[in-house]
Amino acid sequence: xxxxxxxxxxxxxxxxxxxxxxxHWSLMIxxxxxxxxxxxxxxxxxSLYHVFKIESLxxxxxxxxxxxxxxxxxxxxxxxxxxxxxxxALNMMLTPSPSSAMAGFGYIYSAYAILLIFExxxxxxxxxxxxxxxxxxxxxxxxxxxxxxxxxxxxxxxxLDHKIIGFLAGLGIPMACVLHGYVGFIFGGIKANPTWSxxxxxxxxxxxxxxxxxxxxxxxYVTIQKFRKKPVDAECVRTLTKFLWGVFILCFxxxxxxxxxxxxxxxxHWEMIHGLLWGPLYKTFWVSQVGIFxxxxxxxxxxxxxxxxxxxxxxxWSTIASGMLLVQVLLMRWNVVIGGQLMSKSGRGFxxxxxxxxxxxxxxxxxxxxxxxxxxxxxLEKIFPMWMDDERLTALxx
Amino acid sequence: xxxxxxxxxxxxxxxVKNVLKGTIAGSLLLVIPMGGASGSLExxxxxxxxxxxxxxxxxxxxxxxxxxxxxxxxxxxxxxDKREYNVPDGYYRTWVERYxxxxxxxxxxxxxxxxxxxxxxxxxxxxGKVRDxxxxxxxxNMCKKPSCVQVCPVGATFKTPDGFVLVDKERCxxxxxxxxxCPYSVRFLNPVTHTxxxxxxxxxxxxxxxxxxxxxVCPANARKFGDLNDPESEVTRILASPDVITVLKPELGNMxxxxxxxxxxxxxxxxxx
Amino acid sequence: xxxxxxxHIKRIVLLLVVAAVLGFLAKKFATPTSFGKYGHYxxxxxxxxVDRPLRHMTNESCLSCHPFEWExxxxxxxxxxxxxxxxxxxxxxxxxxxFAGRLPVxxxxxxxxxxxxxxxxxxxxxxxxxxxxxxxxxxxxDQHVQVTHICNQCHHVHAPLIYINHAQKxxxxxxxxxxxx
Numbered sequence: 123x124x125x126x127x128x129x130x131x132x133x134x135x136x137x138x139x140x141x142x143x144x145x146h147w148s149l150m151i152x153x154x155x156x157x158x159x160x161x162x163x164x165x166x167x168x169s170l171y172h173v174f175k176i177e178s179l180x181x182x183x184x185x186x187x188x189x190x191x192x193x194x195x196x197x198x199x200x201x202x203x204x205x206x207x208x209x210x211a212l213n214m215m216l217t218p219s220p221s222s223a224m225a226g227f228g229y230i231y232s233a234y235a236i237l238l239i240f241e242x243x244x245x246x247x248x249x250x251x252x253x254x255x256x257x258x259x260x261x262x263x264x265x266x267x268x269x270x271x272x273x274x275x276x277x278x279x280x281x282l283d284h285k286i287i288g289f290l291a292g293l294g295i296p297m298a299c300v301l302h303g304y305v306g307f308i309f310g311g312i313k314a315n316p317t318w319s320x321x322x323x324x325x326x327x328x329x330x331x332x333x334x335x336x337x338x339x340x341x342x343y344v345t346i347q348k349f350r351k352k353p354v355d356a357e358c359v360r361t362l363t364k365f366l367w368g369v370f371i372l373c374f375x376x377x378x379x380x381x382x383x384x385x386x387x388x389x390x391h392w393e394m395i396h397g398l399l400w401g402p403l404y405k406t407f408w409v410s411q412v413g414i415f416x417x418x419x420x421x422x423x424x425x426x427x428x429x430x431x432x433x434x435x436x437x438x439w440s441t442i443a444s445g446m447l448l449v450q451v452l453l454m455r456w457n458v459v460i461g462g463q464l465m466s467k468s469g470r471g472f473x474x475x476x477x478x479x480x481x482x483x484x485x486x487x488x489x490x491x492x493x494x495x496x497x498x499x500x501x502l503e504k505i506f507p508m509w510m511d512d513e514r515l516t517a518l519x520x
Numbered sequence: 521x522x523x524x525x526x527x528x529x530x531x532x533x534x535x536v537k538n539v540l541k542g543t544i545a546g547s548l549l550l551v552i553p554m555g556g557a558s559g560s561l562e563x564x565x566x567x568x569x570x571x572x573x574x575x576x577x578x579x580x581x582x583x584x585x586x587x588x589x590x591x592x593x594x595x596x597x598x599x600x601d602k603r604e605y606n607v608p609d610g611y612y613r614t615w616v617e618r619y620x621x622x623x624x625x626x627x628x629x630x631x632x633x634x635x636x637x638x639x640x641x642x643x644x645x646x647x648g649k650v651r652d653x654x655x656x657x658x659x660x661n662m663c664k665k666p667s668c669v670q671v672c673p674v675g676a677t678f679k680t681p682d683g684f685v686l687v688d689k690e691r692c693x694x695x696x697x698x699x700x701x702c703p704y705s706v707r708f709l710n711p712v713t714h715t716x717x718x719x720x721x722x723x724x725x726x727x728x729x730x731x732x733x734x735x736x737v738c739p740a741n742a743r744k745f746g747d748l749n750d751p752e753s754e755v756t757r758i759l760a761s762p763d764v765i766t767v768l769k770p771e772l773g774n775m776x777x778x779x780x781x782x783x784x785x786x787x788x789x790x791x792x793x
Numbered sequence: 794x795x796x797x798x799x800x801h802i803k804r805i806v807l808l809l810v811v812a813a814v815l816g817f818l819a820k821k822f823a824t825p826t827s828f829g830k831y832g833h834y835x836x837x838x839x840x841x842x843v844d845r846p847l848r849h850m851t852n853e854s855c856l857s858c859h860p861f862e863w864e865x866x867x868x869x870x871x872x873x874x875x876x877x878x879x880x881x882x883x884x885x886x887x888x889x890x891x892f893a894g895r896l897p898v899x900x901x902x903x904x905x906x907x908x909x910x911x912x913x914x915x916x917x918x919x920x921x922x923x924x925x926x927x928x929x930x931x932x933x934x935d936q937h938v939q940v941t942h943i944c945n946q947c948h949h950v951h952a953p954l955i956y957i958n959h960a961q962k963x964x965x966x967x968x969x970x971x972x973x974x
Binding site for chain 3: 563564589590592593595596603640642652655675676679688689690691720724725727728733738740741742
């Protein structure tokens with residue numbers, strides 16, 4: 123390493139404080155902001171249609187909500203798996219410490235979950251009332267519960283629903299921002315860690331949440347439509363791509379600004395941060411996050427937004443760019459969460475982290491947690507028809 | 521060889537007998553039975569003014585002072601600490617670091633096994649000529665403004681009215697946020713209890729008038745603990761003296777109650793010159 | 794029968810109110826009683842910590858059963874060393890005032906290792922005014938004894954200079970170690 127980072131490493135003798143050898147926040151804490159980011163981002167996509175009336179996003183307006191709900195259902199899994207005492211998780215709500223940045227999570231997450239669920243239920247109410255009449259058995263009962271036993275779909279009733287939906291969707295935007303900006307602050311509020319403690323952290327988290335949410339919607343929308351052998355709405359993808367480009371420009375700018383600020387201010391932490399970025403994080407940060415998974419999507423998005431690109435080409439390359447950005451955001455989470463902990467608080471060295479495949483917070487549990495929302499999405503689809511070309515919707519929706 | 525050994529053994533016995541005749545009566549006076557719930561504890565108090573009177577948590581002030589110039593790096597403190605709390609291997613409530621400076625101003629720091637095994641051998645991987653070596657014991661800083669207490673989401677880590685930062689093992693959810701927030705890395709997630717764990721300055725001993733285990737075993741008097749309300753205590757004297765006394769990472773504003781006497785530049789400013 | 798146009802909204806509000814009330818009650822009943830007495834924590838946790846069993850005692854706690862060793866130790870230069878550091882904790886030896894287990898006795902090389910933890914001159918960090926250090930095996934050579942010697946063949950572990958002072962006295966040699974054992 124001293125060859126890479128001439129001079130500084132001669133002084134930093136890689137002394138790691140004995141307790142800093144353990145990376146206490148592992149893969150699970152990488153996934154947690156990743157999943158909440160996807161939720162917040164996907165919700166914003168749906169709000170673009172429901173609040174800002176961007177009509178071209180109609181094909182994914184319902185899907186993005188259900189997509190957000192599927193991830194929301196799994197958002198606490200990595201946390202529960204991480205906790206030393208998951209059975210005490212509710213202490214977070216029983217005795218939340220007013221001074222702790224983390225203590226609000228229980229309430230913020232719950233409030234957001236309630237909002238999202240009720241928004242979905244109200245949006246789907248007329249559809250579910252109709253589906254209830256058609257269905258039998260278990261599905262009949264489920265629809266009965268989800269419509270709160272009301273089958274009134276009169277215009278007066280729907281008008282009321284519509285008002286409330288507008289209100290919830292509007293309220294959901296600041297809530298989504300709070301949910302994810304707040305996750306950023308959990309890191310940004312740790313003064314003991316110089317890579318985390320920056321006021322930019324909530325902003326970066328929020329913007330990368332939007333990036334991952336929009337990318338997630340584009341990527342899964344196109345993929346699922348291909349699977350279902352249904353046409354992809356190219357105008358919808360085009361609009362999403364434009365939003366994605368805009369948000370990603372901001373996101374990437376702030377990510378780089380953070381590093382630039384550190385390097386320009388050259389506080390006494392800079393040697394360590396420099397050592398970290400050009401040492402243990404070189405591959406995951408510079409090569410992967412910045413080099414491959416930021417610059418290439420950035421160029422692709424710029425090309426698609428600035429030039430007249432054919433529909434098929436656009437859908438294809440937009441999906442590729444989205445997939446890459448999903449990786450970019452995951453890498454960003456890794457570099458922040460794991461990277462920050464690799465720096466010992468001795469200020470003199472770095473520890474290492476290699477997740478195992480089978481351990482409690484290892485790679486396999488991480489894969490399970492990331493696949494679970496997709497399974498839940500599949501199950502939710504059985505109850506909530508989310509495609510505009512779905513005959514359950516086209517026949518019934520008014 | 522054998523016979524000389526025998527002679528010394530024999531001599532030892534007479535010696536001890538002589539000693540006993542003269543002094544043992546006086547020593548016995550030191551033993552003050554504590555009475556009460558801990559009746560079996562018949563050891564003299566090490567911190568005056570705690571036993572035998574009502575303990576008002578709101579009026580106590582304690583300080584811990586580590587004297588860098590006296591530490592010999594034997595690691596007794598680390599061993600005592602591990603034994604007092606059965607600390608799992610690989611985790612440390614206290615540890616002793618070794619700093620080595622060479623003539624080019626490079627600083628080499630190490631802390632094999634937290635200093636539990638002492639420092640038996642010189643470091644072999646230092647290219648330059650060694651100018652100076654010293655040891656720095658580390659433990660909980662008992663901040664007056666503790667970051668760990670601030671960030672604990674469930675109120676499981678807290679500062680007692682008498683200034684000790686403790687962990688409630690029954691409320692801790694094991695999220696590890698306090699571990700991230702501690703600027704001194706004195707916290708860890710105990711792999712046995714799955715809760716956050718850290719040095720307590722041996723609160724259970726202090727409340728019984730005994731010194732923290734590490735202070736009690738320190739042969740060089742490099743670790744000192746005492747009552748700041750007692751004008752006669754060593755810590756009060758040291759903190760009132762004109763000697764250079766400092767704390768670790770003062771710029772973070774945590775205001776530790778752990779002070780260092782003779783602390784070196786290489787420790788305060790993490791990145792060497 | 795057709796429901797009212799706002800039946801579902803009423804039910805949603807009712808559901809939220811019920812959930813909030815249940816949550817409030819749960820918070821009230823599941824919070825430990827001493828929580829918040831001194832601050833945002835369970836005040837009884839302080840007593841829990843106070844009640845932690847002691848494992849180490851002090852050197853004085855060894856006195857009642859080991860007066861010979863104690864006296865010897867107290868007179869010598871090793872008096873600042875804790876008995877329990879070399880021998881093990883009081884709690885492993887005595888429980889509720891009764892014998893609970895033997896503490897292992899250090900022998901041979903173990904003794905040498907223990908001595909060199911503090912007295913090894915090779916570790917150039919040991920302040921001279923605090924501790925006397927020796928270089929091994931040079932110290933043994935200087936003293937004209939076999940290099941296989943263990944420290945306690947000349948130095949009594951509890952009072953390291955007692956034999957040496959005694960020998961010097963017998964031989965009529967006066968030295969600076971006067972009075973110290």
